[in-house]
Amino acid sequence: MKINLTVNGEKREVEVKPQTRLLDLLREDLDLTGTKEGCGKGECGACTVIMNNELVASCLVLAIQADQSEIITIEGLNCQDELHPIQKAFINKGAVQCGFCIPGMIMSSKQLLDENINPTEAEIKRGLSGNICRCTGYVKIIDAVKEAAHKMKSRGEDDD
Amino acid sequence: MKKQSKGVKDRPRISGKDFNQYKYFRPKSKKELIRIINGFQEDLTIIAGGTDLLVANYQKLYEIKNWLDLNLLDELKNIKMFDDKVEIGSMVTHQRLSKLDQIKELFPVLHQAAADVGSPQIRSRGTIGGNIVTSSPAGDLLPPLLIYDAKLKIISGEGSRVVDANEFFTGPKKNILKKGEILEKIIIPLKEDIYKGAWIKVGKRKALIISSISLALNLSMDRSNLIKKARICIGSAAPVPLRIKTAEQAILKEELTKINIEEVAQIVSEKISPIDDIRGTAKYRRQVALNITRKALSEVMNQ
Numbered sequence: 382m383k384i385n386l387t388v389n390g391e392k393r394e395v396e397v398k399p400q401t402r403l404l405d406l407l408r409e410d411l412d413l414t415g416t417k418e419g420c421g422k423g424e425c426g427a428c429t430v431i432m433n434n435e436l437v438a439s440c441l442v443l444a445i446q447a448d449q450s451e452i453i454t455i456e457g458l459n460c461q462d463e464l465h466p467i468q469k470a471f472i473n474k475g476a477v478q479c480g481f482c483i484p485g486m487i488m489s490s491k492q493l494l495d496e497n498i499n500p501t502e503a504e505i506k507r508g509l510s511g512n513i514c515r516c517t518g519y520v521k522i523i524d525a526v527k528e529a530a531h532k533m534k535s536r537g538e539d540d541d
Numbered sequence: 542m543k544k545q546s547k548g549v550k551d552r553p554r555i556s557g558k559d560f561n562q563y564k565y566f567r568p569k570s571k572k573e574l575i576r577i578i579n580g581f582q583e584d585l586t587i588i589a590g591g592t593d594l595l596v597a598n599y600q601k602l603y604e605i606k607n608w609l610d611l612n613l614l615d616e617l618k619n620i621k622m623f624d625d626k627v628e629i630g631s632m633v634t635h636q637r638l639s640k641l642d643q644i645k646e647l648f649p650v651l652h653q654a655a656a657d658v659g660s661p662q663i664r665s666r667g668t669i670g671g672n673i674v675t676s677s678p679a680g681d682l683l684p685p686l687l688i689y690d691a692k693l694k695i696i697s698g699e700g701s702r703v704v705d706a707n708e709f710f711t712g713p714k715k716n717i718l719k720k721g722e723i724l725e726k727i728i729i730p731l732k733e734d735i736y737k738g739a740w741i742k743v744g745k746r747k748a749l750i751i752s753s754i755s756l757a758l759n760l761s762m763d764r765s766n767l768i769k770k771a772r773i774c775i776g777s778a779a780p781v782p783l784r785i786k787t788a789e790q791a792i793l794k795e796e797l798t799k800i801n802i803e804e805v806a807q808i809v810s811e812k813i814s815p816i817d818d819i820r821g822t823a824k825y826r827r828q829v830a831l832n833i834t835r836k837a838l839s840e841v842m843n844q
Contacts, residue, residue: 382565399563399565399605399608400605402595421599422596422599423592423595423596423659423660423662423663423749424749426660426662429662435636435665436661436662436665437662437665437666438662438663438666440595440599441591441592441595441596441662441663441666442591442666443588443591443595443610445565445567445610446591446610446612489661489662492661507661507748508661510660510661510747510748510749511659511660511661511662511663511748511749512660
């Protein structure tokens with residue numbers, strides 16, 4: 382079955398099977414391996430992408446269900462050669478250890494900040510509640526989201 | 542070379558053109574849906590949000606043959622407000638329920654339960670209809686629907702029927718739906734009463750957790766501030782979401798401040814039939830049932 386979708390602003394046409402997951406489509410067909418597979422059950426958030434302005438676990442979306450949709454993955458965040466403010470903040474704050482969860486963490490952070498540029502710490506925790514990190518203990522990740530919010534707010538625009 | 546995901550044997554190659562033997566239906570209208578149900582005789586697996594189905598079937602995805610995907614049915618995504626009722630389409634997501642001010646105002650317990658489901662990633666896909674039809678005793682929207690006396694409209698090739706949500710569930714993951722029947726919408730009656738409600742979910746962590754036990758409470762008060770109608774429903778502590786009718790009776794016509802909290806808590810704890818499982822022992826659940834009933838009643842007293 383052929384589906385058409387927009388991935389990171391680019392129109393793509395892909396042949397999929399009914400059991401192909403959006404995650405498989407991104408990683409294996411489109412070679413966008415920034416999106417990770419952790420649990421495969423929607424619990425860890427490593428496969429998080431933004432689909433039609435909503436956060437989804439791409440392991441729990443069938444590729445066919447992404448037909449006609451608009452997907453943003455971690456690869457679609459940077460503007461030309463410049464990193465997204467959230468990515469910069471994660472680097473500045475040292476919020477990354479092994480890094481496996483980070484693409485998902487950053488996509489959830491983006492969705493959170495797109496909806497609410499001024500989140501409280503509780504709101505950040507809730508926004509990231511679908512993402513598990515086994516290294517950092519989350520403190521620096523939360524610091525990074527705060528810094529990103531501050532930078533994005535003071536610049537007055539989101540440059541995605 | 543493409544690597545296979547861990548733990549999955551014989552998963553078919555990702556891209557291919559050889560799957561014509563199976564069907565993937567994506568009806569866009571109720572008419573088309575009914576035509577498919579009537580016309581297609583082989584096994585159909587119905588997928589709504591997929592947050593349960595795709596987890597349960599991931600290890601054996603290739604066993605699902607023909608899919609019926611409800612995600613393009615915009616008619617099932619409506620929320621309609623009437624003077625005497627609210628109709629919620631079965632494909633409305635937890636996300637929408639948890640973000641709508643009208644739901645928060647009219648049905649705060651349902652609103653809170655929807656906001657507590659899973660995670661942002663789960664709430665954006667999971668649907669109220671999926672929660673109902675999956676019929677897990679731990680389905681978090683079920684106790685709230687029962688305390689609001691929700692009705693369910695079911696459609697099929699032969700017509701439609703409306704049933705009380707309280708009569709829909711027959712056991713763990715079991716319900717009265719017959720083959721070829723689809724849950725179309727949830728109808729919640731509106732009364733002019735003043736409502737006071739509470740939602741308590743107990744689990745090992747806040748996000749992404751299946752409830753160990755949950756409680757939904759709704760009291761409607763009459764003009765002299767006596768309890769006119771009481772609804773207490775417990776989730777995850779019986780084969781189905783369970784209304785504790787004895788406890789509801791016990792506080793009828795009482796003044797809110799004069800409720801015997803201990804008596805109600807004892808009844809609730811005795812009437813449930815919890816089991817030992819990975820999320821807690823039966824003994825633990827009975828104890829927690831006591832505590833959350835006390836807490837819920839104290840909460841409504843202060844509203």
